[in-house]
Amino acid sequence: MGNILNYTKGQGEFKNWIIEESDFDYQHLGKCESIFCQGNGYMGVRAALEEKYVGEKRNMFVAGTFNKFDEAEVTELPNLPDITNVIIYVSGIRFRMDSGVLHAYSRSLNLKTGELIRKVDWESPNGDRLELCFNRFVSVANRHIIGSKVTIKPLSGDMNISIESGIDGQVTNTGSQHFHEGEKRIYDATYMEMISKTIQSGVYAAIHASHAFEIDGKKAKVDLLPVIERRFLSNKLQLTLKKDSVFTMEKISCVHTSRDLKYESISDDIVDSLKNDGLETIRKAYELGYDALFKENKDAWAHFWREHDIKINAINDYDQLAIRFALYHLNIMTKQDDNRVGIGAKGLSGEGYKGHSFWDTEIFILPYFMFTQPKTARTLLEYRFRNLYGARLKARENGFKGAMYPWESAWIDDGEVTPKLGAADVVTGEATPILTGLIEQHISADIAYAVWEYYIATRDQEFMDNYGYEIIIQTAYFWSSRVEWNETLKRYEINDVIGPDEYKEHVNNNAYTNYLAHYNMKLAKEIIEEMPNINPELYKKLDQKLHLSNIKDEIDRVIDGLYLPKPGEDGIIPQHDTYLKLKHIDLTPYKNAEVVGTIYNDYNMEQINEMQVSKQADLVMLLYLLDDLFDKETKKKNYLFYEERTLHDSSLSKSTHCILANDLGYRDSAYEFFRSSCDIDLGQNMKSSDMGIHSAAMGGIWQCVVMGFGGVRIVGDDLYISPRLPKEWSDISFPLVWRGNPMRVTVSQDDVVVENMGKDAVSIFIYDTKTSILAGQKAGAEIKR
Numbered sequence: 001m002g003n004i005l006n007y008t009k010g011q012g013e014f015k016n017w018i019i020e021e022s023d024f025d026y027q028h029l030g031k032c033e034s035i036f037c038q039g040n041g042y043m044g045v046r047a048a049l050e051e052k053y054v055g056e057k058r059n060m061f062v063a064g065t066f067n068k069f070d071e072a073e074v075t076e077l078p079n080l081p082d083i084t085n086v087i088i089y090v091s092g093i094r095f096r097m098d099s100g101v102l103h104a105y106s107r108s109l110n111l112k113t114g115e116l117i118r119k120v121d122w123e124s125p126n127g128d129r130l131e132l133c134f135n136r137f138v139s140v141a142n143r144h145i146i147g148s149k150v151t152i153k154p155l156s157g158d159m160n161i162s163i164e165s166g167i168d169g170q171v172t173n174t175g176s177q178h179f180h181e182g183e184k185r186i187y188d189a190t191y192m193e194m195i196s197k198t199i200q201s202g203v204y205a206a207i208h209a210s211h212a213f214e215i216d217g218k219k220a221k222v223d224l225l226p227v228i229e230r231r232f233l234s235n236k237l238q239l240t241l242k243k244d245s246v247f248t249m250e251k252i253s254c255v256h257t258s259r260d261l262k263y264e265s266i267s268d269d270i271v272d273s274l275k276n277d278g279l280e281t282i283r284k285a286y287e288l289g290y291d292a293l294f295k296e297n298k299d300a301w302a303h304f305w306r307e308h309d310i311k312i313n314a315i316n317d318y319d320q321l322a323i324r325f326a327l328y329h330l331n332i333m334t335k336q337d338d339n340r341v342g343i344g345a346k347g348l349s350g351e352g353y354k355g356h357s358f359w360d361t362e363i364f365i366l367p368y369f370m371f372t373q374p375k376t377a378r379t380l381l382e383y384r385f386r387n388l389y390g391a392r393l394k395a396r397e398n399g400f401k402g403a404m405y406p407w408e409s410a411w412i413d414d415g416e417v418t419p420k421l422g423a424a425d426v427v428t429g430e431a432t433p434i435l436t437g438l439i440e441q442h443i444s445a446d447i448a449y450a451v452w453e454y455y456i457a458t459r460d461q462e463f464m465d466n467y468g469y470e471i472i473i474q475t476a477y478f479w480s481s482r483v484e485w486n487e488t489l490k491r492y493e494i495n496d497v498i499g500p501d502e503y504k505e506h507v508n509n510n511a512y513t514n515y516l517a518h519y520n521m522k523l524a525k526e527i528i529e530e531m532p533n534i535n536p537e538l539y540k541k542l543d544q545k546l547h548l549s550n551i552k553d554e555i556d557r558v559i560d561g562l563y564l565p566k567p568g569e570d571g572i573i574p575q576h577d578t579y580l581k582l583k584h585i586d587l588t589p590y591k592n593a594e595v596v597g598t599i600y601n602d603y604n605m606e607q608i609n610e611m612q613v614s615k616q617a618d619l620v621m622l623l624y625l626l627d628d629l630f631d632k633e634t635k636k637k638n639y640l641f642y643e644e645r646t647l648h649d650s651s652l653s654k655s656t657h658c659i660l661a662n663d664l665g666y667r668d669s670a671y672e673f674f675r676s677s678c679d680i681d682l683g684q685n686m687k688s689s690d691m692g693i694h695s696a697a698m699g700g701i702w703q704c705v706v707m708g709f710g711g712v713r714i715v716g717d718d719l720y721i722s723p724r725l726p727k728e729w730s731d732i733s734f735p736l737v738w739r740g741n742p743m744r745v746t747v748s749q750d751d752v753v754v755e756n757m758g759k760d761a762v763s764i765f766i767y768d769t770k771t772s773i774l775a776g777q778k779a780g781a782e783i784k785r
């Protein structure tokens with residue numbers, strides 16, 4: 001079978017907006033279930049097909065509803081009762097595309113409207129031929145609503161059709177059942193209700209669903225048989241359809257949970273509130289019907305795209321589609337108004353990483369929000385503030401001071417939730433211990449780094465006073481207690497860590513970690529030193545809470561002595577103390593492999609630890625984040641050295657390499673890295689996304705375009721825009737918000753124009769020239785090659 005994904009389906013107003021799965025292969029269900037995931041930040045619905053298949057993953061998640069199934073497991077986002085199921089029988093034969101003859105198949109996601117449409121021409125094993133069409137959307141206008149529709153047209157003669165459709169609470173997270181049985185009911189023979197409660201966290205989920213029917217465009221009264229079974233609720237119907245008539249079933253569902261912001265302060269009668277709200281929503285939605293609900297959703301998407309679309313005029317239309325794909329996912333994975341939830345490493349699109357948040361958010365995704373929807377960026381950072389409790393706890397438990405952020409985070413007071421064991425060790429046959437929760441510690445500095453970037457980009461003083469300073473100071477305090485004195489070398493070190501490169505465990509002085517920890521402490525030191533003059537009141541308040549002078553003493557004691565690895569004679573900065581002494585092997589077979597992680601087929605972790613092989617950008621990430629600390633020559637040498645040794649086995653790698661390559665003038669490599677960053681989920685590899693999309697890679701695609709080719713960078717206190725487009729692009733245009741002022745940047749091969757659509761004058765650098773742009777005005781420059 002050739003390529004299944006078709007990127008050119010969209011025409012006219014939908015050109016470069018549609019991704020099509022042009023053939024059906026039941027072995028590749030996971031790919032499109034993930035990349036066609038629909039959602040609105042509140043919830044995510046994986047694109048499982050209506051009928052069931054072996055190997056499917058039928059997932060619906062609501063942000064923040066974490067539960068722990070068993071003491072031996074970590075908390076995870078539970079899979080909610082499924083509403084996407086519709087089982088169809090044609091003259092007694094169950095419709096499934098892997099039996100009979102599939103004469104035509106097309107399933108496509110329209111990124112512009114959020115609608116998923118599947119069209120099927122199917123002949124059953126006993127010769128009945130019919131057309132089926134399935135439509136589905138998850139509303140961004142009313143975030144509780146999911147609309148779906150099934151259309152059936154018999155082609156070969158009259159047919160007996162029977163359908164079962166309902167709410168299926170028998171779903172699990174790969175076997176873990178997070179919910180109690182709960183209550184089930186059908187009201188007025190129309191509105192189904194299932195109320196379930198998670199077994200440990202006590203979160204209630206209320207699912208409602210309704211069905212409406214039409215034949216040849218007219219409302220049809222259909223006899224329904226209500227079915228209530230264990231964890232299951234459905235309607236069964238049977239009817240005879242005439243040849244060429246068109247039957248439609250609309251299934252509208254809605255979801256509410258006790259973790260919805262609205263119920264944050266309600267503790268009594270929560271079930272009644274959920275029932276009432278659910279019933280009210282479903283009744284209204286049922287009256288409106290699919291088309292009207294879809295129109296509201298489509299208008300809301302149109303509103304979003306008007307402001308946030310990025311235009312890329314490229315030789316290959318794929319580039320335009322890919323950035324829209326990234327923008328679509330970035331927005332459906334993020335709950336924009338709720339500081340109790342983070343972004344999962346797979347968004348809300350799959351069970352991978354259990355809905356947990358990593359440094360992916362701050363380093364890969366946050367820049368997108370900070371530069372386009374700063375309010376959402378603030379909410380995401382407030383989530384980290386609310387997680388300080390868990391971070392302090394983790395520091396104390398490990399014998400440190402201040403705040404040591406969990407490597408993986410879930411609900412605000414869950415603390416560290418990294419699982420302890422992972423995949424099989426090929427040598428010992430045992431489950432490999434996962435050490436990241438214990439020793440991958442750079443995340444504390446990453447969060448502090450992101451807070452400061454946000455502050456520079458927004459000047460949101462209120463945020464800093466209430467949350468930001470405290471995050472920076474508490475994390476710096478952690479580092480001051482974390483460093484160890486090396487008496488022989490007379491320096492402070494950070495030993496026994498995992499840096500961003502997870503193929504190296506228990507290393508000493510990972511350069512990335514040391515530099516970021518130093519940066520974190522330096523920020524805190526400056527803040528504590530300056531605050532008494534700038535805001536004595538705040539200083540007093542924070543001093544009472546945190547004992548600032550004590551923290552400053554601790555930082556002063558260590559900061560200048562902290563070892564920051566420098567380039568050796570050959571210009572290479574050691575990624576950690578012994579990296580440069582490790583064995584260097586030929587990595588070509590692994591680099592060229594279709595799937596990631598193939599090195600594990602030949603070596604176990606212990607062996608990989610002893611080789612010069614990196615999973616992902618590590619030192620290269622440092623060169624990008626703290627780019628003003630290193631000169632161009634050092635960057636070049638280290639980029640080339642480490643890229644050769646990097647397998648890009650993490651989705652967090654290629655985008656950073658794209659940006660660095662573009663900065664350093666490796667234009668063709670930059671473009672190739674951009675393309676392969678886009679391919680991580682959108683590409684033709686049908687196994688790349690089974691457990692969900694890669695949310696950091698979505699942020700990475702945006703960063704390639706805006707920070708890479710668009711040349712957007714914060715340096716010190718200033719915004720720099722120094723674009724360099726690949727030769728494959730003639731022009732691009734993207735929105736950018738700087739200190740509250742929305743701007744649009746347009747770049748061609750010849751010039752760059754920045755339009756200030758905000759209320760204030762902005763002062764930015766275009767290349768190296770400081771440029772003031774008054775409100776409503778434009779400024780520009782010629783492209784520097």
Ligand code: BGC
Pocket residue numbers: 345353358359360500502615616650651652696
């Ligand atoms: C990467 C980490 C990342 C995590 C979640 C891992 O494979 O090595 O850097 O945070 O995935 O995306």
